[in-house]
Amino acid sequence: MHELVGTVVGRWYVTLFGLAFVVLSVRHVGWRHTGTYAVIAIVVGVTAENAAVHFGIPYTRYAFDRSLRGDEIFVGDVPLMVSLSYTFMAYFAFAAARLVVAGPYRTRSTMPALEYVIAVMLAVWALWIVDPISRLGAHFFLGNLFRYDGPGFWFGLPLGSQVGFAATSAILVGVLTYLARDEQPAAVARLREHPRRGAVGAYTGQVLFMTVAAFVVARLDGNPAVVKEADVLVGATFVIGVPMMLLTVVHWRALGEQAVARRRA
Secondary structure, eight states, rough: OOHHHHHHHTTTHHHHHHHHHHHHHHHHHHHHHHHHHHHHHHOOOOHHHHHHHOOOTTTTTEEEEEETTTTTOOEETTTTTHHHHHHHHHHHHHHHHHHHHHHHSSSSSOOHHHHHHHHHHHHHHHHHHHHHHTGGGGGGTTTOOOHHHHHBTTTTHHHOOOOOOOHHHHHHHHHHHHTTTOOOHHHHHHSGGTHHHHHHHHHHHHHHHHHHHHHHHHHHOOOHHHHHHHHHHHHHHHHHHHHHHHHHHHHHHHHHHHHHHHHHO
């Protein structure tokens, strides 16, 4: 019971994002497909994380803090909450990509391949913020979570870890794409009524949640090296996020102009 409470309550942020995933996914693909996907995502997460810990595949070799045992549930040598996060990280990226590619006035586009590629890219981009800040967990409420053997090009994260996560994201987004294969494009009156807007909010929320944590660390920690790294990571959110938003706006404007041209024709 102590370990269950440590996982559900101690990792409350994973629980909250997990609940958001369930609500949004059920509305999107239904209970049966949500359950099917969740099982597959957790199995992929458990397998990939344990394989990386023991064999360095697919994320290169790293290890979780052994002191976490007894405080939360482990599956093999990996905390369960890590594998649970695979469910919502891939789904948020998948659903957000449908809105990004289709624009605010359609539920999805006629370009499923582009939706797929953008979804995988969004998942990797989120990890580029979440994972490095998680490494600073000892300096705030996350606690000391894991360490890579290194070396790493991106705040201690090896290139192999990013390639591996792109691969697992590609698998999970592929599963979601298959489960939602019958979803037909439908008209939407305005952005605030778009069924995928919640996923975009959740995707953005997970990134901003970690960014705010890094911002607080940079303001309060007494170690200059930690302060510098945390501040740079806060900046990285904007370096990645602002161009992404601007490109989305340009894309949506182009879609709007094409729609007007079709109506005039």
